[in-house]
Amino acid sequence: MFPFGHGLSYGTFSYSGLAIDNSTIRPDGTVTVSVQVANDSDREAAEVVQLYLHQRHGSASRPVRELKGFQRVTVPAHGSQQVTFTVGPDARRFWSPTDRDWVLDSSVFDVGVGGDSTAELAASFEVTEG
Numbered sequence: 001m002f003p004f005g006h007g008l009s010y011g012t013f014s015y016s017g018l019a020i021d022n023s024t025i026r027p028d029g030t031v032t033v034s035v036q037v038a039n040d041s042d043r044e045a046a047e048v049v050q051l052y053l054h055q056r057h058g059s060a061s062r063p064v065r066e067l068k069g070f071q072r073v074t075v076p077a078h079g080s081q082q083v084t085f086t087v088g089p090d091a092r093r094f095w096s097p098t099d100r101d102w103v104l105d106s107s108v109f110d111v112g113v114g115g116d117s118t119a120e121l122a123a124s125f126e127v128t129e130g
Contacts, residue, residue: 004117005067011045013075014038018113018121024128027104030088031125035113037083039075046074051085052112052119053092058105060096065117087111092127 017036025031039045051069055062069085093104108126112119 002116005048005050005070006116007048009045009047010043011039011041011047011075011077013045013047013115014040015049015114015121018111018123020111020123020125022125024126027106027127027129028089029127030086033085033087033111033113033123035083035121036080037073037075038080039077042077044074044076046072047115048072049083050114050116050119051087052117053087054110054112055092055094055105056108056110058107059103060094060098062094065112065119067117085113 015035015037019034021032037049049071052065053068054065068091071083073081073083075081089104093102096103106127106129108124110124113121
């Protein structure tokens, strides 16, 4: 009935300006994801900003969306706040039961940010070997 992460709040929020500081990184690299969160209501309210990742291809099939970060922010009425996430190798790796080890693939990663798992703001970055 409701998407994962959906919650009731005293405010209504909108998201804009999703940005990733690098479009291409090496496997050991890190990207910084930022988004502007605006409180469109007449009172101060709290929102849980959620970051989801999807690995498009690799050595194994990956989930459509994985929650990789969240931050609870309190935004004043009609105000806005920038929220920043760091996505490093630990957020992109996964356990492979076949290899019995952690795997860090080169791939394109889709980033979604929002107040629930629908995370409608989207961007991407690529992890390359070279």
